[in-house]
Amino acid sequence: MDSLEPTQPLNNSFWNDTGKTGITSWIFSTDHKRIGLLYFYVTFGFFLTGVLLGLLLRIELMAPGRTIMGPQTYNALFTVHGVVMIFLFIIPGIPGAFGNLVMPIQVGARDVAFPRLNLLSWWLYIIGALIVLTSLFSGGGAPDTGWTFYVPFSSRTGTNVSLAVFGVFIVGFSSILTGVNFVTTIHRLRAEGMSWGRLPLFTWSLYATAWVQILATPILAITLVLIMAERLLGTGLFDPSRGGDPVMYQHLFWIYSHPAVYIMILPAMGIISDIIPVFSRKPIFGYKMIAFSSIAIAAAGSLVWGHHMFTSGMSDTAVMVFSFLTFIVAIPSAIKVFNWISTLYKGSISLEAPMLFALSFILLFSIGGLSGLILGAAATDVHVHDTHFVVGHFHYVMFGGTGFAIFAAMHYWLPKFYGRRYAEKPAVVAWALMFTGFNVLYFTMQVLGMKGMPRRYYDYLPEFANLNLVATIGSWILAAGLVIMVVNLFRGLWWGVPFEGNPWGGASLEWTVPTPPPTENFIEEPVVTHGPYDFSNTERS
Amino acid sequence: MSHPEHKDDIGAKLGMWLFLFTELLLFGGLFLLYAVYLKRYPHEFATGGTQLNWVLGSANTAILLTSSLCAAMALTALQRHEMRRAMALLGATIFCAAGFMVIKYVEWSAKIGHGIYPGSEHLKAGPPGESIFFSLYFLSTGIHGLHVLIGAILLAWITVKIKSGEVNGDNYILLENGALYWHLVDLIWIFIFPLYYLIL
Numbered sequence: 225m226d227s228l229e230p231t232q233p234l235n236n237s238f239w240n241d242t243g244k245t246g247i248t249s250w251i252f253s254t255d256h257k258r259i260g261l262l263y264f265y266v267t268f269g270f271f272l273t274g275v276l277l278g279l280l281l282r283i284e285l286m287a288p289g290r291t292i293m294g295p296q297t298y299n300a301l302f303t304v305h306g307v308v309m310i311f312l313f314i315i316p317g318i319p320g321a322f323g324n325l326v327m328p329i330q331v332g333a334r335d336v337a338f339p340r341l342n343l344l345s346w347w348l349y350i351i352g353a354l355i356v357l358t359s360l361f362s363g364g365g366a367p368d369t370g371w372t373f374y375v376p377f378s379s380r381t382g383t384n385v386s387l388a389v390f391g392v393f394i395v396g397f398s399s400i401l402t403g404v405n406f407v408t409t410i411h412r413l414r415a416e417g418m419s420w421g422r423l424p425l426f427t428w429s430l431y432a433t434a435w436v437q438i439l440a441t442p443i444l445a446i447t448l449v450l451i452m453a454e455r456l457l458g459t460g461l462f463d464p465s466r467g468g469d470p471v472m473y474q475h476l477f478w479i480y481s482h483p484a485v486y487i488m489i490l491p492a493m494g495i496i497s498d499i500i501p502v503f504s505r506k507p508i509f510g511y512k513m514i515a516f517s518s519i520a521i522a523a524a525g526s527l528v529w530g531h532h533m534f535t536s537g538m539s540d541t542a543v544m545v546f547s548f549l550t551f552i553v554a555i556p557s558a559i560k561v562f563n564w565i566s567t568l569y570k571g572s573i574s575l576e577a578p579m580l581f582a583l584s585f586i587l588l589f590s591i592g593g594l595s596g597l598i599l600g601a602a603a604t605d606v607h608v609h610d611t612h613f614v615v616g617h618f619h620y621v622m623f624g625g626t627g628f629a630i631f632a633a634m635h636y637w638l639p640k641f642y643g644r645r646y647a648e649k650p651a652v653v654a655w656a657l658m659f660t661g662f663n664v665l666y667f668t669m670q671v672l673g674m675k676g677m678p679r680r681y682y683d684y685l686p687e688f689a690n691l692n693l694v695a696t697i698g699s700w701i702l703a704a705g706l707v708i709m710v711v712n713l714f715r716g717l718w719w720g721v722p723f724e725g726n727p728w729g730g731a732s733l734e735w736t737v738p739t740p741p742p743t744e745n746f747i748e749e750p751v752v753t754h755g756p757y758d759f760s761n762t763e764r765s
Numbered sequence: 766m767s768h769p770e771h772k773d774d775i776g777a778k779l780g781m782w783l784f785l786f787t788e789l790l791l792f793g794g795l796f797l798l799y800a801v802y803l804k805r806y807p808h809e810f811a812t813g814g815t816q817l818n819w820v821l822g823s824a825n826t827a828i829l830l831t832s833s834l835c836a837a838m839a840l841t842a843l844q845r846h847e848m849r850r851a852m853a854l855l856g857a858t859i860f861c862a863a864g865f866m867v868i869k870y871v872e873w874s875a876k877i878g879h880g881i882y883p884g885s886e887h888l889k890a891g892p893p894g895e896s897i898f899f900s901l902y903f904l905s906t907g908i909h910g911l912h913v914l915i916g917a918i919l920l921a922w923i924t925v926k927i928k929s930g931e932v933n934g935d936n937y938i939l940l941e942n943g944a945l946y947w948h949l950v951d952l953i954w955i956f957i958f959p960l961y962y963l964i965l
Binding site: 337338341400403404405407408411412413438439441442443445446447449450453457458459460461465466467468469472475476479 | 773775776777779780783784786787788789790791792793794795797798801802805806809883884889892893894896897900901903904908
């Protein structure tokens with residue numbers, strides 16, 4: 225970032241208006257935009273690392289038997305792939321990066337409520353990430369438990385589980401503090417006229433997410449402490465021979481980790497709710513219901529963790545209750561999808577890169593969501609539990625959903641903070657490749673799962689060979705698109721043509737401030753007089 | 766374009782309350798395990814409970830309640846611009862915290878001296894429910910003790926800030942939040958004490 229030439233678009237912006245440009249002015253900055261970019265680069269770096277690991281896993285599965293690695297390496301790789309993608313990329317990804325960059329401006333504030341706490345969050349995230357990375361290369365080697373750290377294996381394996389778990393524990397603190405910061409910011413720092421009914425839906429989704437971060441993450445913290453105690457002190461709380469119950473571990477783990485998937489998907493839905501109306505030139509359909517459904521998803525989503533455990537030996541009553549509650553979550557999710565579609569109806573749609581990613585979000589998320597119902601119904605879950613169907617399902621939601629939403633946000637918001645933009649055509653080509661490769665990869669996985677191929681096995685029966693080859697080829701198409709997107713996007717942001725004014729014609733506050741924004745965002749304290757999707761007074765520049 | 770330093774006491778308190786919720790939920794996980802295992806091993810839990818020293822436990826409860834009172838009075842004193850009294854009361858709070866830790870130390874050493882600690886041979890030989898009870902006891906009181914320690918350090922740091930005048934009768938939000946944290950530490954003990962020492 226320092227190599228950037230301070231040319232025209234950057235003058236008098238947060239890049240240089242404090243006169244501080246060295247590396248310490250970034251890593252010790254309390255400016256939400258600088259912290260947001262720090263989060264963005266680190267989380268995105270972890271995303272690329274995770275992609276690389278995923279590609280290696282796919283190469284191993286390209287043909288039956290040993291292809292490029294043995295079973296122990298395979299176990300370690302899928303564990304690290306999961307831990308990196310979930311704890312280091314997708315959970316901090318949107319709140320940390322785009323939440324920090326955009327939300328304070330959207331509510332009309334100069335910064336978040338606790339800027340120094342915000343910096344501490346980033347540092348805790350970095351320290352936690354470093355500890356996780358250390359755990360891969362020290363002690364007994366990279367953890368091989370899967371990202372879920374299930375007992376009894378996690379309390380007995382000789383790999384470096386304790387250190388990895390400690391790193392995740394620290395990252396959890398970072399997530400909690402971000403949640404506290406965002407809830408307080410949205411309550412206390414809204415500008416004059418920025419009523420709750422005028423908050424952009426991205427901010428609404430961050431608000432719901434922040435509550436989940438606050439209320440669910442502590443349970444993960446204590447669960448991770450309990451794993452460490454189990455390994456280091458021999459507490460025996462989850463050891464049946466000592467009176468403990470491993471199913472209690474699964475309960476505690478999923479009490480956090482299911483709500484955590486809403487930490488991942490809710491802000492992604494917020495991004496989509498902000499992009500679709502702008503590129504349809506039409507106010508969002510059902511503003512109140514979309515805002516409400518974010519809260520409803522956060523609330524109902526906290527009560528469905530048991531659907532991960534239908535085959536773990538819970539009582540039938542528990543299975544039915546959790547299955548029912550899981551179907552309840554589908555309602556607010558569907559409300560969002562229908563409202564996005566209704567927003568498109570009779571809109572003046574322009575198919576630019578952010579919109580293409582946003583539209584594919586709707587499709588991919590819907591496929592992922594509907595396959596989730598197959599897993600949420602106890603009767604069908606028993607058949608596809610622990611198969612590739614599950615892997616396909618959560619990649620549709622997490623990658624096709626949240627991942628594509630992050631790509632949309634990168635094309636939509638990052639130019640605003642750089643004052644430069646990417647080239648449109650390569651972005652569209654990249655999108656087309658990624659969309660194609662994605663479906664070839666993950667839809668095939670779902671078919672494989674239906675045919676009975678288990679997950680987390682490095683080998684498989686010969687009848688699964690053809691489809692596995694197809695999936696692996698899909699992963700290469702996806703990767704090719706990703707490379708084009710990354711090169712095009714960053715080349716554009718660092719050296720591209722100027723991005724000035726309000727090219728997308730957005731009506732929320734971030735499009736009213738200079739590009740890139742100055743350190744304190746607003747030259748004058750803003751007074752909000754209209755809603756975030758009222759385009760009657762905005763033109764595309 | 767330079768703005769005055771942002772100051773929002775209500776916001777600061779809101780943030781603190783949110784953080785306190787997270788602390789409650791952290792202990793919530795342990796209370797959840799307690800509830801499930803109590804249902805499974807009621808007799809072993811009762812036997813375990815009788816082995817804890819309720820006199821020392823009660824003494825610690827009294828000490829923590831006194832310390833919370835001192836913390837609250839320190840805040841009132843500060844709001845009335847009585848800096849010396851505020852610092853003295855905070856000193857009393859920290860003194861109580863130290864007393865609590867000493868008693869905890871005596872209790873723990875006695876238990877460990879009898880071969881009762883997580884993973885000990887003595888517990889492995891006994892009924893499983895008892896091992897679960899003491900594992901939970903050590904984890905709950907251990908994590909709580911850690912919070913007592915953190916709270917005491919926090920209050921000591923605030924005392925220094927009062928001495929330097931940075932925290933004063935017009936700017937007392939830091940002490941208010943510190944005292945809130947201290948009350949939380951107190952509150953959690955109010956649940957731990959009866960669950961482990963009394964009701965069984």
